[in-house]
Amino acid sequence: MQFVTHLEFAGVTIATDAGISGTGYTVTVGHGGRVIQEAIDTLFADDLPGKDPRDVREIWQQLYFGKSHWIGRAGATTMAQSAIDIALWDINAKAAGLPLWQLLGAARHSDIPIYNTHAGWLNHSIDQLRDEALKLLDQGYTALKMKVGLPDSREDRRRVEAVRKAIGDGTLLMVDANQKWDLMQACHAARLLQDQDLAWLEEPLHPDDIRSHRVLAQSTSIPIALGEHVYTTHAFRDYLEYNAVAVVQVDVCRIGGVTPWLDVAALANAFNIRVCPHAGDLMQVHQHLVKVIPNNWLLEVIPIWERGPFRHQVRLQGGKCLAPAEPGASSDFTPEALEEFRIG
Ligand code: MG
Helix, strand or coil: CCCCCCCEEEEEEEECCCCCEEEEEEEECCCCHHHHHHHHHHHHHHHCCCCCHHHHHHHHHHHHCCCCCCCCCCCHHHHHHHHHHHHHHHHHHHHHCCEHHHHHCCCCCCCEEEEECCCCCCCCCHHHHHHHHHHHHHCCCCEEEEECCCCCHHHHHHHHHHHHHHHCCCCEEEEECCCCCCHHHHHHHHHHHHHHCCCEEECCCCCCCHHHHHHHHHHCCCCEEECCCCCCHHHHHHHHHCCCCCEECCCCCCCCCHHHHHHHHHHHHHCCCEECCCCCCCCCCHHHHHHHCCCECCEEECHHHHHCCECCCCCEECCEECCCCCCECCCCECHHHHHHHCCC
């Protein structure tokens, strides 16, 4: 069974003496938000007063090597630092009167193609999978992702084959295993899925196990995608260096914010690897970032999040993400959402 009851947003609003405020946040699925909020409040917040938000990259280094370094460097502390870094970039873009993607310099002015990541959960029957996929095609989607990782990989094969048959070969199809396998099962599943023309196989293995990803990548022609649980630039460098990843899914709400996100994307570009960020930000910040890198490909979306808590919601239309026009990083929440969902 796969289900999500609620999301938790941990975040920060930073005010400046120029009268401009910026908001940053990170997101967890159902638990851990309080830990991250505590990290923001106790490890980072006290070090911000008196700083100039234009020195955002220097501030990033100072915070990274500051109070959090000994107990953190990956996970809750980088998620907390993500919120602060996003808020600082939000301030810089608002100060310039530009959407973040224009402040950073666009690599692609046209709208970014999207893929629907909501196309097939493990608890759906094969009939449901087929119906859902066809419905999404009708809505204009040209790229879909479904879950795999059942105990018997032959069942995964039957489900993927049914969807592939239903949607034909003109639609991109990806699968996501959410780290369910060990190396032997991952290699077995990849063999079974090999002829389904998959755009990628996502998170087949434990995200710290770079070596096993490399072995798997050598054993299959299906491109390996990962990054939503990779928290450092160094780890991405090693994945790239060892040919253990083919699609980088770096998440701005987990890697430490916009600053290291851009580093990882540039690193991937140097390896001729595409970036398709994980939608852990509900697409709000990534809709900017994918526009500023030449190696962008697809933006991951869950359409229900178009009706999220943000002041300027992401806008999807006809299989594309429309360019955000408002100054900032699209990271401000509505006052109503803050009031309604506040905890503590
Ligand atoms: Mg995933």
